[in-house]
Amino acid sequence: METDTITAISTPMGEGAIAIVRLSGPEAVSISNELFQGKDLSKADSHTMHYGKIIDPETNEVAEEVMVSIMRAPKTFTREDVVEINCHGGLVSVNRVLEIVLAKGARLAEPGEFTKRAFLNGRIDLSQAEAVMDLIRAKTDRAMNVALKQMDGRLSKLIQSLRQKLLETLAHVEVNIDYPEYDDVEEMSHNMMEEKTKEVLEEVKKLLQTAQQGKILREGLATAIIGRPNVGKSSLMNALVHENKAIVTEVPGTTRDVIEEYVNVRGVPLRLVDTAGIRETEDIVERIGVEKSRQVLKEADLILLVLNYGDELTAEDEKLFEAVRDLDVIVIVNKTDLEPQLDMERVQTLADKHPVITTALLHEKGIDELEQAISQVFFEGELDTGDMTYVSNVRHVQLLKQAKQALEDALNGMEMDMPIDMVQIDVTRTWEILGEIVGDTVHESLIDQLFSQFCLGK
């Protein structure tokens, strides 16, 4: 019934040692084969599994070591050709594989779409139909909620402003078409259109770059908790984890058996890292000296420096401050339930512009404020990553790529000296695509814009 090939990560995010990218549809095998280094999958028998590597077409490097299962129609879950790419766990590599698959022409599946196809192709029987519908509804609602929550307010604002820019341009063209004798709007020229189109294209390109570079939202914000012994680092860790349901993944295949813990703090994914051994930093400065530890700490995107309110400020604390100078730091003064010993004025001076939060973690006090501070640091762009709006969602990236294509088509049309109302077809398409990102494609708004922007009356 459907003719395109869909794909999605079909294992729960972050859980388990492997993750699966599943494809279903007529091109499932050919798409996989294009990416796969190993056996020629197009010749593989049905229901066989093959070891090989997924090659990133952009870099020609190995993106992931995988096992690929080939299952040909009709004896599959969806009764279409199905391919399952078994990746190592870990969000990064799975997401990368998914992105590559999408770039090769598969479409990101809608919530419940595999099941829907299974049903529509007669794989699931009648009694299961109701369940399918519930599933679509539930998954869609959840997906929508998730999408909305995921959407950085700034991203949404930026997309809206781009759409508004396009909409004004479109309304301008429309008014020229529908009211050709209306004399006080300038005729929209190719130059004006080109200018707007290029402006939007630039923004879209920038956004796409953040999708590549600013991996932070996808991979988490590498976060190190440092402090002297017994200041409450473990309590801090536990507090963040308990409050926010951490996902613990083991990443095999790396030299050290590292534990990564993901914590979602008000939309900011923290990756509490230990890769450089900087989480257990009780003795780091002592051990390797200030300069060296600075190098190590620089690898973290965010540092949580914990102090003990019930202790005097030590030389060791001062060295820690020195080590994290100019990095993104939140200073946490813990154990405020104890008798005050800490010189808070001195702490403020040392902290300089960095936020200082007071907590009594064992008594669950100050956690809100801390989370607030974390999200503020992140969303106000005080991080090293600069003032960027992040695109993290694969669907958004796909749509932005489509938008980029449509804008390039528009520019191409202008270069070909196509009439403005032809060029406009691609600009309208861009407007619609961007609308899909923010969940708004109501066509009527163009007409509303037309009548609010211009005084019309013929």
Next chain:
Amino acid sequence: MTYDAGHYDVIVIGAGHAGCEAALASAKRGAKTLMLTLNLDLVAFMPCNPSIGGPAKGVVVREIDALGGVMGKIIDKTHIQMRMLNTRKGPAVRALRAQADKPLYIQEMKETLENQENLTLRQGMVQRLIVEDNEIKGVVTETKAAYTAKTVIVTTGTFMRGKVIIGDLEYESGPNNQRPTVALSEHLEELGIKMVRFKTGTPMRVNSHTIDYSKTEIQPGDEEPRAFSYETTEFIMDQIPCWLTYTNEYTHQIIDENLGLSPMYSGMIKGTGPRYCPSIEDKVVRFHDKPRHQIFLEPEGRNTEEVYVQGLSTSLPEFIQKKMIETVPGLEKAEIMRAGYAIEYDSVVPTQLWPTLETKNIKGLFTAGQINGTSGYEEAAAQGIMSGINAASKALDLEPLILDRSQAYIGVLIDDLVTKGTNEPYRLLTSRAEFRLMLRHDNADLRLTEIGYQMGMITEERYEKFQEKKQLIEEERKRLDGVILKPEEKVQHIVEQAGGTPLKEAVRASDLLRRPEMKYDMIETLTAPEVALPEDVKEQVEIQTKYSGYITKALQQIERMKKMDDKKIPDNIDYDAINGLATEAREKLKEVRPLSVGQASRISGVNPSDVSILLVYIEQGKIARVSNE
């Protein structure tokens, strides 16, 4: 007591632009048709602007013509000037507009109606419908004539409980002081048809002798012969110009100072007016910074001195209207012959209609035209012809006709109305059509003649000519694909003359034509077909070749839309029985009762997940039926 006044297949109530096309279409389709109207002297009357066509609307007129309607033919015979608009833009948005000779248009239409086989004209006001078991059986007039019929089309325009308002004066009236239709409107409400109150307005008419044209700019018609109808062979070359002038700060000051006297702002007018046709007071209030507004002076005909003051639609009191126009260059001494006014009227909520324009409540009852919440003669005529075809089809037990959004602006119009409804009088705009590249005025015949022929509305002779044209286009396109042009001197010369860069290697003639600077005529000098082609064929070959990239993309989109439109929703679907539909979607679906999943997806408030669920549910029904068998 009523008397038996006869039996018909189809009765059309009203003889405006919708009624006329409806009656003619019904009669041509082969149904015995009766047309009832208040005043036989005013068939196809234009109570507002004296013009037909324009962007989107002009395309509609051509579509009506291709389907076998008459609006295009009649305006071709009765216009005072015609212009092609948007000539500097692409072919998709070009459109014809004619200034009409109002009295002549009426005469010509009346003659057409009188000479139509199967059609009876009668003056009379319908008071109520005869409805039994939610099925239409006929109509009764105020003179107690009872006509029975298989189907009835109501095309009563703005007459339904019409109320004219000028300043603080208001009285019950149809447009231009004709009798309003009160009883029928109340009766429709009793029958369970939901109504809303809309408002529209018209400017004053002034005496041409009292206008100082020297202070205005002339707006002549095109010198090139123009026509809407594909069958028109005689062109009117003796044209009359329109004139352009402007309001100014003094005009605006008068309006500002007297806003309190405007029924629009005093709250006297409750109906919703159209944004695209605002009154001058609306324009001044909403766009206060604009120093001037355009005013077009449009003659209402060759044998009348009345001039329509386009752009000054108003419901301010008559004496303010007088003051206002005295400030306008050229109109300082203008005498108002008729004052401008606002009119409020009942209109049917169009989501109560099937895409055939039959009401869902009452079988066999159709509504068409401004009564369905549209505005504009062309929008009315478009619904008229479609309702006429469908009412006749139903009466004669023939297949109905529904045009989709990729086939015609008419399809867009009706789909919008019955799927989305409207909050203001609905006007067609080119931006409402997602496939406007396909809905060009130049290809209306290619899109719709075949359908008009199947409906019995196109003569054999015309159909043959059409087939011939189609074939010529196809052959020439194929030929240009096959011709290879080498970079020879002759070719390079033509290319350079056109301002293009010389060829580096041999190209197909069709690819050369795709270059922006190239025209079919140039290609023709390099490689001519055996027999020279008619202009309209050349035009098609050029457009279809030049924009083939965009056309291919549009066709793909249409393909996607069609896939969803082809998934029919069974008539007896019970939306309450479908688990998982969002409440808002369920309510909307129950109200609109879409015929296809595609139509369902266009209802505002029905989300993609609801569409998915609907799809699954329908497939489930199919599977259930198969397994039961």
